[in-house]
Structures are given as C-alpha cells and as structure tokens.
Amino acid sequence: MTGAAAMPAPQLTSLIRSALAEDLGRAGDITSNAVIPAGQTMHGVIRSRERGQLAGVEAAARAFTLMDESVEVAIAHPDGAAVEAGATVLSVSGPAHAILAAERVALNLLCHLSGIATATAALVEAVADYPARIACTRKTTPGLRALEKFAVRAGGGVNHRFGLDDAMLIKENHIAVAGGVTAALARARAAAGHLVKIETEVDSLDQLDEALAGRADAVLLDNMNPGDLAAAVARVDGRAVTEASGRVNRDTVAAVAASGVDIISVGALTHSAPILDLGLDTLPADE
Amino acid sequence: MTGAAAMPAPQLTSLIRSALAEDLGRAGDITSNAVIPAGQTMHGVIRSRERGQLAGVEAAARAFTLMDESVEVAIAHPDGAAVEAGATVLSVSGPAHAILAAERVALNLLCHLSGIATATAALVEAVADYPARIACTRKTTPGLRALEKFAVRAGGGVNHRFGLDDAMLIKENHIAVAGGVTAALARARAAAGHLVKIETEVDSLDQLDEALAGRADAVLLDNMNPGDLAAAVARVDGRAVTEASGRVNRDTVAAVAASGVDIISVGALTHSAPILDLGLDTLPADE
Amino acid sequence: MTGAAAMPAPQLTSLIRSALAEDLGRAGDITSNAVIPAGQTMHGVIRSRERGQLAGVEAAARAFTLMDESVEVAIAHPDGAAVEAGATVLSVSGPAHAILAAERVALNLLCHLSGIATATAALVEAVADYPARIACTRKTTPGLRALEKFAVRAGGGVNHRFGLDDAMLIKENHIAVAGGVTAALARARAAAGHLVKIETEVDSLDQLDEALAGRADAVLLDNMNPGDLAAAVARVDGRAVTEASGRVNRDTVAAVAASGVDIISVGALTHSAPILDLGLDTLPADE
C-alpha cells in the first residue's frame, strides 16, 4: 500500500471521540464500573475470525488511547495488510475499565472498514488480468466518507470524487436541463477552475462523440453491457478516461474489465459490504 | 408500527447538517452550479427499485428541506411501510440546485436504514410462529446508533441496550475478573439504580443456576445450539428473560426461535445488512 | 465509595473547556496578565471552609491542567471523602497565570458538586437505620446532569433515570391519556426493550393493584403521608420496588424511610443544595 492510503488524521480524533461519547452516554460503562475494581489492568488481543484485508487498525488503536492515554497498543498487522483467520491484528494492555469501554467502538470501526477493504480486494483480484482499477462512489455512510474511502484504498482500490465540490460529474439530469452533452460541457468548462476535472455520463455513442468533442476528461458509461462498453472504449481511443458503473459484483466484474475500461466504480463497496469479523479476546492481567 | 418507532428528532437535524456539509465540502455542488441556472426548479420522485421495508423516509425528507426550506416534500410511504419494487416513497419539488445537492445524502440515509429494516423484517417474518422477538446489538455504525436502532424498530424488531450506560450486561470477562457469576451479579446489584436491569452471559447450566439465584433480569445464551437453548429455557422457566445470540441468520433463525427463547439478537442487522436500492428519478419543471 | 462513583470521563474534558472559555471570554485574564509577570510560578491549596462531603475534586484538578498542562495537582482528599472544616482538598503548583485563570472554574465546579454530595450524605445518614436508599431525580442543572448525578453517588446516594430514554416512568398524564394504569402499562410493556424497566406513578391502592397486576418493576408513591406509604409498602409485599417522593427534607426523611420504602427520591439534592464553601489559598512561589 502506498502513501496515498494514509489516514485522514485530524478529523479522525473528533470522529472517534464522538463515537465513544455515543456508546458511553451520560453514565458511562456502568457494568464494568460496578463489577471490576478501578485499578484492575488487563491484556487483550484483537484477532480476525476470518480471512480478509485490514482497514481501521490505526483507528481502533486510537479508540483505546483516546479513552485513556495510559493504554498501550501494539499493532501486529497494519492498515492494508491481508490476514488469515486467527491472525492477531493488535494487542492492547492497560486499565480494564478503559479497554472494555472502548472495545465496541474500536471493533465497530475496524470490522466495518475491514469489510470494505476485503470486498474491494476481492474485486481488485478478480480484475488482475486487466488494466481496470476498482473505484468507490459517493454512496457512503453519512459521517464516514473519508474513512470508507480510505478503506477502499487499503483494499487496493482507488477513490472517485470525495464530494460534490472536488470534480464535476455531469449526469443525465444536468444534460437534460442544459439541452445536451455539448451545451452542458461548455457551461461546465467555462466555470471550472484549471485544476478541476470534468466527467460526463453518456448513454449512447452519439453522446460519447459529443463528450469527446467537448474534451471531457472522463466519460461515465452507466449500465452498459460488456459489448457496448468495448465499443465505447474503442471509440474513445485514449482521448478520455473511461469509467463503467452499474451493479457490478464479483461475478460480473471480470467481464466488465475485459471491455478495456480504465475504471470500474462500485457503490456496493461502501454501502453493502458485510463486516470482516474481528473480536477482542481479553485476559486478566497477571499483576 | 407503534409509537415506539418515533424518530429521535433533535439529534437528527444535526446529523443531517453534518452529512450535507460532508458532501458539499468547501465549494458546494460545483457541477449543478455551473450547468443549471440558479432559478431552475424541478420535480423528482424517490422510488424503490426492489421489495423491502422502509426506514429513513422522514430523514431523507429532512435532508431536502434542510438544504433549502423552500423545497416541498410529500411522503407517499412512511417509515415502517412495506413497499414493492417500483413504489414511490416520496416526491420532491423546488429549486433544482437544492434538490440535486441533497439527493445523495437523502438516498444514502434512506437506502442504508431501509436495508436494515428490510433485513429485520425478514427475520421477524421467519420467526412469526414463535414468541421470540428479533433484537439488534451495539454493533452499529459510529454516529448512527439511534437511527440504526430506529430502523430495526421500523422493521418490526426490538432494541437491545442503546449504550454502555442504560443497562448492565455482564460478559465473560466481567465474570472472570469477579470470580464467577454469583460474585459479579452481587456487585452489579449493589451498584445498580432501581431502574437498571441486569443481564448476564452464561455458558453452562451451572452458570445459569447462579444467574437465576442472583436474580438476573435476563440471561444471554451465546453461541448455544438449539438443543442447549431449549434446555436453558426450560431451566429458566420464566424467571428471567432469555436471549440467544451468535451468528444467527435467515436460514437458522427459526430453529433458534423454536427453542422458546424470548429474544434473538443479531449483530448483522446493523453491521452487515446490504442497502435497499432506492433512487431519485428527476424531471425538469414545466414552468 | 464503590466503582459506581467513577467520573464520566469523556464529556468532562469538553465541559471544563467550555467553562474555562466562558470565564476567559475573548481577552482572557486581563488582570493577572497585567499585574503578574509571565514566568511567575505559585503554590496554592484548596481548603474546605466547612464540614462536608467532596465531589468534583477530579474535575477541579482537570480545570487547572486543561488550562496549562504544566500545572501540577496533588489530591489530598478524593471524590467521596468526608472532610472537616480547614481540610486541604488539593494542592496546585505551576504558572501563576494558569492557576489564577482556572481558579474560579475549578471552585465553581467543586463547591457546587460538593454541596450536592453533602446534602445527599445528610439524608443518607438520617435514614441509616432503615433500608431506604436516597435517590436524585431529573431536576438537574442543564448541562450538568452526569456530574450532578455523580455527586449524589459521591454522597452515598443512588441515581434515578439519567434521562427520558433509559427507563420508562409512567406519570399521571400518561395514565390519563391511556385511560388508566392497566392500559398504560400494557402499552409500555409492549414497546419496551427487554432491558428497560418500567415504573409507574400510583395515587391510590386501587392504582397500586393495577400496577402490580401489570408487573410494574417499580411504583412511585408521590406525596403520600407516612401512613399511606406504609400501607402501600405492605400491599406491594416485595413484588415491585417502592419509591417515595414529594418535598422530602432532612426533618421528614426518617419518617418516610420508616414506612419501609426502598427508594426516597429528592429533587432538592440537585436543584436546591447550597454550595459547600471551599477556597483557594495562594502563596507566591519561593523560586
């Protein structure tokens, strides 16, 4: 995994603090406070219950240390690592109250993000014989976009737009209002800053020709079958980035990639990936 | 759906504002701003692409009106409704800039929460012949716990603890530290307020006897097979609420319910449910 | 004091930062900045001016260290300790600017919370011969609920609900709308999760019988005289927790407790307790 997979640090602390507050509520961990003496320490390890690709390890570590800075965390497998079932991901030791209070938040982040990374890695592997890269979309969980897009990178994928403001994507309704691809592209080009790329959706070869004539940086080929995709790729002939989308899954992704498209974007990576199952095995401290 | 499914109103506005800010970034919807004239209005309908159970309809409506209070939303199927593929969920009309800017946030909430409601409804239906109720866990997405638990209720399920502070749940590690179920329960009982219930995990009939002797309000029977569950339920004989958990899914849930347990809790409802696919179909306004 | 009196850590930092900002305003401590050189250090001790029970010691300490992490604080008497007039509660040393800037916030928290703990301890002592426990209510100062309920525990009391969401309390108006205790309890029971307790107010033995028949976990006996309380306790006979409330004070609490109720809840603990008077005695550093 390259440097591009670095965690978005500043927002992370704030997000984890909010997640801890959400779980602790007003009264905190009333079970542990009642049952476990205040000074008690403990050791624990987070292990993966299944094969997969990790994301959120650093976030999970931070959940423990933000709960109590005296908790010590050692990371065995970092973000982006592939693990087998049973592998230890990190170990944690310190005050039992803090570790147990942060456990659920740490795991909720780690399991969710690793689920995304694992789903991404499966698609990446499935298209390994083709030039296509696997990308996510803006179909993310509210509040978690930066982390979920990080998880896609940790799984070997690449990121599409982070929001409405960092690139232009002209969709069907824009085209309808503007009166065609040519007009929409012209308006977009006039308004765009010089570091803003413009992609436009096209649903026919005619629209594709307009997009190329209007110097679109990329074209979105939505819900086309592999044959149409291949024809579109041939027509583009390197003059724009080609992106395919539309209910792609592990069974169909190779056929899509075989069309020669540059990018295959898959909303399900972030909105429907099941978690990777990881758990905390705890041991009472021997001191 | 009873009154218990009411939306948690005050936090909702703040959460949706944050979600809009996350998508708009610093510069806002630069595509629509460039391509669509400022005064343009539009109509649109959100339709379900598949059969399912709705949650997040009110939240989606709020995303549009928080973006611009002049947007008008009409709800056709409310939270908790079952819909067929093609059904219209809500219609929206107003400034095109506002509707397009809020579209993704509205759909991200609605699709995610409806996915949870739909998964819940499937389990509820599968156990309809038994007294068991389907419950969620604390395995939720950070920041969305109240909404995801609402979605479970919208799907016909019930809620477990909302956090670490509203009930006591004594788990294996608490028992280990305390030196047994009896000791842990005694400590919990001494500290608990008179409106705090106490549940304890048990992994054997001996532990179950300790839990009943200690007047646990509920017992968590984790990862037991249906036979052991039935034996446990018989031993409890109504003296405590019985809860089964552990990788229950649509194929196995009826067998678990047949054991006679009161509650079946399923983490996957909130951490691994795929979305319900809904989309916004937009029309240019005829004015 | 047991583990149940632990401070609610994560929210505390945020609350104290806000309190410091409230006192510092835009320009900070303009008096000390003008009169005292920047490098000057000082020692100080917080002493109690009267006999009482402490709460907020850790919070006061945090006010100083959040102002400047180089301030050193040593706690002589922790939260929950009983102190005599003149007792040193904590000592503080470090930059004079930081200590003086945080002084008022530290004392405002400590005096207020210790006032609550002291008022609670007085009632707890007054009912020492009876099984009744002293509880607070939701009549707390906006923003300080978790801290004020902590102070009640530090004084030997127990906590009632922390909010509207962690237990059900059916009051007169709920009963009136539902058409009686029986109907209200039935609706509540149908909606409640399995870890949610239900308490209902009753104002007659008939309503009490309905509450017991409906398996209320607790009954609230509001504004009953000791004789009626005793009759109600006898009727309950252990089938529910009994709670008395209504303008109880130090003079009347023993008579209420003599009725045999389990819980006596007193709003005045959190809404009308006078402060415990503590002050900071400062000494210029000898270096």
Next chain:
Amino acid sequence: MTGAAAMPAPQLTSLIRSALAEDLGRAGDITSNAVIPAGQTMHGVIRSRERGQLAGVEAAARAFTLMDESVEVAIAHPDGAAVEAGATVLSVSGPAHAILAAERVALNLLCHLSGIATATAALVEAVADYPARIACTRKTTPGLRALEKFAVRAGGGVNHRFGLDDAMLIKENHIAVAGGVTAALARARAAAGHLVKIETEVDSLDQLDEALAGRADAVLLDNMNPGDLAAAVARVDGRAVTEASGRVNRDTVAAVAASGVDIISVGALTHSAPILDLGLDTLPADE
C-alpha cells in the same frame, strides 16, 4: 425591569438544544412514545407553587418551540414579573409528545433562574431604604453564567464582571505578587484599555489610601464589619465606587447597606439560591 434585562439571545438557542439533547439521550422519550399516540395534542399551564420573582420564562417557552415548532406558547407573566402562589406563568398547547419531552428542561431552567431572581429581589427589598445596589459575582454554574446574571437583573440586581476579561479586579494575591496596591494598580493602569475599569481589593485604610491615590475606579471592601465599612466609605468620599462583600445574607444585608456602600455583592445569589417551585399542569386536548 429596564431594557438591560434583555435575554442573551444567540447563545440561548444553543444552550437549550444541548439541554434537550441531554435529557432525550439516544432514544428520546420512550415512555410517551409508547403510551401516547403520535397525533395526540394537549394543553398545559406552568404555574408557580409559591410567591416569587420570575426569570427564564422566555427560555422555558423556547424549550417547547425548539422541541417542535408547532407548539404554541402564551406567556402570562414575563421575565422580571413578581408572582403569587398559584399564578399562571405560561400556557402551552400542541403535540403531547413534544410538550412532555420538553417539560423537564423548561422547568429546570425556569425554576433555577426564578430562584435566583427571587433571592435577589429579597435582598433588593431589604436595602430599599439605602442607595446600595445588590450585585452578583462570578460564582456561577458552569455554562449558565449569562442566564444566571440575567436572572439577577430580573430580580432587580445589577451585574458584576461577566468574566476575567471585561474589567480588572486586583485581588490579594495580585497585590502580594506586585508588592503592594500602588504597584499593582500602576501595572494594571498601564495595560488597561481606555474602556476597562479597575477595581482593587483593600483590607485596611492604608491600602484604601493607596487605591485612591492610584485612581482605582472601585474598591472592594471584603469581609469588613459595618463600622469599618462606614469608615471606608467616609474616607473614599465619592472618589471611587465602594463595594462590600463577604457572606452577606438577608439578615445582615441592611446593616451592610447602612454603611453607605454603593454595591453589595453576594455570591450566594447564583451559587446557593434554592429553586422557585413551578410545575406543569397538563390537560388532555378536547379535540
């Protein structure tokens, strides 16, 4: 009450939203949601159970409307009004869920602030024959300073500093570090902006002479008996504002005022005033 008693509007909304969130928690008012149908409306009146002076009426009204903007509130007695036991303060009508969910927050603010106003009014009345004005201090509840100082004005009192930054108050420790009143005043004067007043504590007539020579705007006469206060007032002879402080209460305040001081400041107004008892009497709507 003059215009100076106006509510600090912008912060108020944010404070009330936080208070509502504190009470609603994650799941909201689970009792009312379960027991009362969603469409049910209700009427209610807030009445005072005892004689007193009101503050927080507008804040209480806002709690209801921030919970649900369809709630209608009519104020019968505004902030600053004196009321007899039984007087109606405001009436409220609208959705029962919203009114009941906001009730406790509305009353907690209203009772607390009216308690402060009532305590202030009692002291103001006690010194009616003298020129002295009754002032509060910075001994306020964290987070509520602006509201509590408003309540003092509503009770007929005046405000001291709002924080560390809006005036200079040289205290004993500043004097000790600076090497005397003269030196401390000189440093303060050199640093102060031209709209910043300077008050200095003095504990002897010699220090008083230094304060006057240094052109202090006001002198704080702390813990002096009435005879010493009168001597100090005579020595000042109008050259500075004179302020007395130190455990003044309703029994002693007239004697302090008889000394001729301009200001009598009383920390207990904000840190130890018991609430004014007000309650919501609710009626089911007849529609």
Next chain:
Amino acid sequence: MTGAAAMPAPQLTSLIRSALAEDLGRAGDITSNAVIPAGQTMHGVIRSRERGQLAGVEAAARAFTLMDESVEVAIAHPDGAAVEAGATVLSVSGPAHAILAAERVALNLLCHLSGIATATAALVEAVADYPARIACTRKTTPGLRALEKFAVRAGGGVNHRFGLDDAMLIKENHIAVAGGVTAALARARAAAGHLVKIETEVDSLDQLDEALAGRADAVLLDNMNPGDLAAAVARVDGRAVTEASGRVNRDTVAAVAASGVDIISVGALTHSAPILDLGLDTLPADE
C-alpha cells in the same frame, strides 16, 4: 456573473452565527439594550462609500435575519455587482436592537469580501486584452476560505485549489525529495484518482520538458520574468495549462498576461486586499 458564483450555503449560517456570538459576547449589546426601548423599530441602508465590486451582500443580509428573523432585508445590488460611491446595497428594517447588534458583523463580512472582489476586478480588467484568467491561492484567512474564494469569483476571477485535498500541486520540496520532476510526477500519477488533476512547479525549461513528458495537467511558472514566461508558454504549446505566479500586482499584471499564460494566481487578492468601505446609515422608524 455565472452560477459558479453561488454562495456556499450550509457553512454560511454556522459561520455567521459564530461571528455574531463573537461580537455579542456573554452580555449582548449592552449599549442598545440600555439606551433604546425594546419595542423600537428602525430603518437603515447600507451604502458604499466608494466605487467597487460587491461580495458578501447575501451574507450581510443573513447576519440581520439570523439575529432576528423578523428583520426584513431588501437587496438593491447583489453579489457580483459593480457599484459607484453612494450606491445603496441593501436596506434593512425591523427591531432596532437586532439591527444594531448585527450591524458590525454584517459590515465586517461585506467590506472584507467586497474588498477582495474589487481587487480581483481591477486585475481582471487590467488583463482584459489577454486570455489570462486571474486566480486566487490558498493564502486565505483561516475560517473564511470558501467565502474569500467566492469573493474572487464575484470579482470575475477563478479559483485555484480549495485545499490540500482537491488537486495535486507538486512543489519544489516535493521535487527535491522525489529526486526530480519525472519521479515526483510518476508517484503522483500512480496515486491520483481519475478525477484529480496534477500541477507541478517548474523552474527551468528542462524541468518543463519533464513535466510535459510526465503529462502534468498544469505547470506552475513561479517568479519568472515575462520573457521566460513567454518562452515557457511557447514550449508548452497547449499541452498543459500554464500558470504564472509571484508578487503580481496591478502594475505588472498586464505584462505577465502578455506572455500568453492561461492563469495568473495572486495571493494578495485574499491576504492583502484593503476593504471596500461601506457603512450603515440608520433612521429612526416613523411609527
């Protein structure tokens, strides 16, 4: 002005609320509260004292209505309009307390942003004979980036990156670390999403050749004289966007533009533009 100049709505409300709170402090507008009766209304007009280009009109209007929603504002000249000295920009009528309390915040925003728009318009006018567009940089005032970049658009300029995350800009230090333009560009290309543009700084024709060979989308020609700029533009020959920067001002900008560059970026637009002087002329209401 095109649709691209739309205001970034959601963050704006929050920013203006903070600005009002900053000015109101804890006690609010104590002068107006004391001197002007609560019910008093007033009319006022904001006029420009000098010739310039407007930005922040909508923001100023919002300051008044966020202070009190009953204030009515009529905009005479919108964002992006050019005005002469004496022109009325907006008129405002409503409660005097609200208008006077919001006046300074409204003007601080309007004068600052109009200053930026005016400075931008001057440069845009100066290069009207050339294809070059005038762009801002990331040298903005902390907290105001989106508004300041809006002001640049209102003045006829275009926006560079909004932050570190929406495009790649390879600077000298990146090049040094990577071992040259070629290597840096290769790493950037490998990590960049397909909608992310890459610009690289070059300080020689050799580096420029590397940039073109590496298919940089844009090249930043920093601190070059017009002759070198023209040579660079010729070498690029349309294969990349050319951007000139480095202490450009109104006297030098035409010479820079004459070199044929596409973009001239000027940090001074946002970090050193003097305000456009506007003021509120108020009239007592005649009712």
Next chain:
Amino acid sequence: MTGAAAMPAPQLTSLIRSALAEDLGRAGDITSNAVIPAGQTMHGVIRSRERGQLAGVEAAARAFTLMDESVEVAIAHPDGAAVEAGATVLSVSGPAHAILAAERVALNLLCHLSGIATATAALVEAVADYPARIACTRKTTPGLRALEKFAVRAGGGVNHRFGLDDAMLIKENHIAVAGGVTAALARARAAAGHLVKIETEVDSLDQLDEALAGRADAVLLDNMNPGDLAAAVARVDGRAVTEASGRVNRDTVAAVAASGVDIISVGALTHSAPILDLGLDTLPADE
C-alpha cells in the same frame, strides 16, 4: 511588550484545529502523501522576507504541533519582536507529511497577524512624540477578533472594546433615539454595572459639554479636523478620555496626535493591513 500581550490560549487550539481541517478537507494532503514516503523527516525555517513586527509566532508553532505532536519547533523571535528582512522566526523539524500539511495554516496566521502588528507599529512610531496611544476597533475579521486584537498589542497598540458587551459606546443613532446626549447618557448610567465604562460620540462642543456634564468616561471625536480636536481636548481638560477616529493613516496620524487626544483608533489596522511576507524554507533531513 508587557504581559498584556499574552495569547488567548484556550480558543487558540480550537481555531487552529478548524483551520487545519479547512485546508486538509476530507482527503488530506494528497500531494505529499503520494510523493513523499511516510517515514521521511525534514527541517525547515520560517523567515521574514521583509522588515516588520511579529505576531502569531506561537500560533504558527501550534499549527505544526497540533498536526503532529512529534514535530519540534524552536522559536527564534517571539510575538512582539521586530525583525529585519531575512530573519529566522522559527525552525521546525519532524515528519515531512505533518510539516507540509500544516505549513499553509501556520503561514496564513503568522503573515496576517504580523501584518497587523507591523501596521500598528508604524503608527505607534509616528506618534512617539505625543501621549496618544494607537487603538484598534471592532472592524475585525469574523472569527479572529481575539487574535487580531492581540496582534495590535504585539505592535505596541492598545485595544478598544472586544465586543458589544464589555463597555458602552453611545453612537449617533443611540443619541437620536434617546433625544440627545444627556438623555442617552442617563439611561446608560442607570443600566451599567459598576465596572462598565461609558463612552459617547460627540460631534459638537455642545454635545461635548453634555457628555462631560453626564460624566462620560470617554468621548469619541469622530472625523474632526486637528483644530477641532485640539479645541475639544482643551474643553475636556482631563475630565474624560479623548478618542479621535476617522480614516487616520500613517501620513495624517501625527497631526491628529498633536491635538493632544489620548487615543487614536484606526479600523484599518485590522481590516486593511497587508500581510507581512514570511515563508517556509524547507530542507530534506539528512537522516
């Protein structure tokens, strides 16, 4: 520079965190993350490109350490220091990713605040032969008032009001509504706390006489020529602070000061001062 120039610490951390978040956006520094290896360290120095007076040095240092606490910063010239072109202000070493990510925020604060300090110092120097002090106004950048007023102090100036709440300033419209200076002053005096100063604007010697008779603490002589100012100062004869204002600049300030006024307030210090140009020169670490 005296202690009065101390930085307003608590708000500073929050402001800088927001500024970093504003620049980092959702995805962080995508250029450095792509081009520079994660472990790479670097050294850098911030140097002034021109002669001036510093403010914001501590703030700039904090930007680096808040980005990553392992960054080490050494301050060579502190806030308030005068520097020549080429002077090193601070040096920084640590992870390259963190230093480059924080660079722009650190410089934006430092250059803006030093620009204000430098502009202030120029006016202070220009009136060195007179008693007048140079003051700022409330014409500050939204969100930065405390920092900008600090910068004025760092330049040798003094501060006027920090907001609407810390002193009373009666302006023309207050006078018009109240029916004259005498009436307005009387209302203000009646409402003002004993530590609140009152200044009133006067535009004639008659109004000045009213202001003096009403014991105004200060009088604002707005837009008077030096001759009228001198006459007003003579009439005041030490009975109030005299303040001149109205488009004062470096060329005219000495003439204003020669009138004998105590304070000359200049809005341009905070709203129109150009930055002081400082930059970060970076070196790859030799390790």
